[in-house]
Amino acid sequence: MGNKIRIGITGYGNLGRGVEASIKQNPDMELVAVFSRRDPASVTVADPNVKVLPIASAEDYKNDIDVMILCGGSATDLPEQGPSFAAHFNTIDSFDTHAKIPEYFASMDEVAKPSGKVSIISVGWDPGMFSINRLLGEAILPVGETYTFWGKGLSQGHSDAVRRIKGVKAAVQYTIPIEEAVNRVRSGENPELSTREKHLRECFVVAEDGADLSEIETTIKEMPHYFSDYNTIVNFINEEEFRVNHSKMMHGGFVIRSGETGEGNKEIMEFSLKLDSNPEYTASVLTAYARAAYKLSIEGQAGAKTVFDVPPAMLSPKSPEQLRKELL
């Protein structure tokens, strides 16, 4: 590969910072600019040579950027930014509102097809790597069950829900797979598991001075949708302990396919992740798929895609010959 793949980043939170770090690990790529909604002067990127520009100016750079990695959130940023960027750029995003994926895919495809750009949506680990493994599991072992466990990991959505409770100063929530359930699945038993049997939720909460702790605890445990279907442990800690022990965004999980072949032979496939940094790992997946978007675009493809549509070879900087020789 002669020239480097020129990357742009839109949105500079945890994920955007992770993408910047990931690009540094990939010698076939270079970061052209970071686009932000904030005043560029207020945004400090890790590499002082990287330009920070207002998001409204992005279109001016459409000939200087091969792939734009959209690092906004799924709730409000991506539904709006996605289609507007797909009109001018190959894009990668981590849209993760599972229920709205078909709708988001359609809105991206509608723009990317006529613009002749490739938009790979919902990239990361779930959706993303976990999705690929769910697909492989059921395609290879059609008689069987698929189980997804998440954790141990910090859930941003659940932590936010706890932080919104009156009297809570700071909080994190960890999702923890229940070991007994994981072991039953790994043994090939194919159990039916309720929500409560699969995951435990554990909260670490810093309360305001004078807050009613038992009321906070009850409010958490009875919160519909977020906590009421789970066994939840609530720990109250002080601010110092919170800062020291609960600032890492660790996460992970397992996808297990437990299938049967022939006359009752059990076959177990498992994919697992153990991540110190959820946003940095997610960013690393986005970066690898940016390479794929670039290659697909060079091939003349256009439209919305997902991880299901991308041949593994496209993610690698190695040539097909090298891959066959070194990795097959």
Place this chain on the structure above:
Amino acid sequence: MGNKIRIGITGYGNLGRGVEASIKQNPDMELVAVFSRRDPASVTVADPNVKVLPIASAEDYKNDIDVMILCGGSATDLPEQGPSFAAHFNTIDSFDTHAKIPEYFASMDEVAKPSGKVSIISVGWDPGMFSINRLLGEAILPVGETYTFWGKGLSQGHSDAVRRIKGVKAAVQYTIPIEEAVNRVRSGENPELSTREKHLRECFVVAEDGADLSEIETTIKEMPHYFSDYNTIVNFINEEEFRVNHSKMMHGGFVIRSGETGEGNKEIMEFSLKLDSNPEYTASVLTAYARAAYKLSIEGQAGAKTVFDVPPAMLSPKSPEQLRKELL
């Protein structure tokens, strides 16, 4: 999908039988015929309605079969059968002589391109699923190390080597990953591991009456290439115990990528298999890739491919819409 995908099987050993069983689990496929080098009258297939035909007659069925699954061995069958079948059929095979893959790929591509057929080579779990995970690991986490462990599982090649020793009546050899090494890798330590530190070899041997057991044991342990680089345990057992406890073709293993992102965050990706039946699982992978070969061929593609070239969606009987909705 209106019509079923019409499959042919060439070679009816453990792998061919596994493919027959796997096709029964996939309602979008049907088995048209089994082709054998043996006298067809001597080959009994599981489903009495399936035709068994001489391999020399296969070409007569080129319009009746969408994909031919080649179930011969890599040493002598596939190098000869592969190109001859690729001239008339889309093919899938499990060519697994790692060092000769580039050469075999070239010989298949040379025939399949002009014949307008798709030949996916080296399909199974290693090469196959493990290869995909080695590729994903290094593409997503370029700073890191990849480790492949095999077992616990029965190694056919090593069992054969033991059986060839004078005085040995029957034997199996299990490859066993050394737990301490696996745990060091899983911890993110990125150790340098010698051959001896990664795997242990354990043999169960039935000796001929009056054979010199200590000579057999020494011959095994000192056998170059197969055993001399490993710690090997040799157990002598009787025929009854052999029959009862050592007839299953279990296997499995792990591919672990241990990488680093940002400022020293550790990220561990792991794919593992635990298989009661190595040939039945391998056959199930071949069957899923037969579906992909069919779809690629319908798209107008031709030539040799590997698992690296196949988008995951092609393996599934589900539509792209269904996949996005149900599995992403």
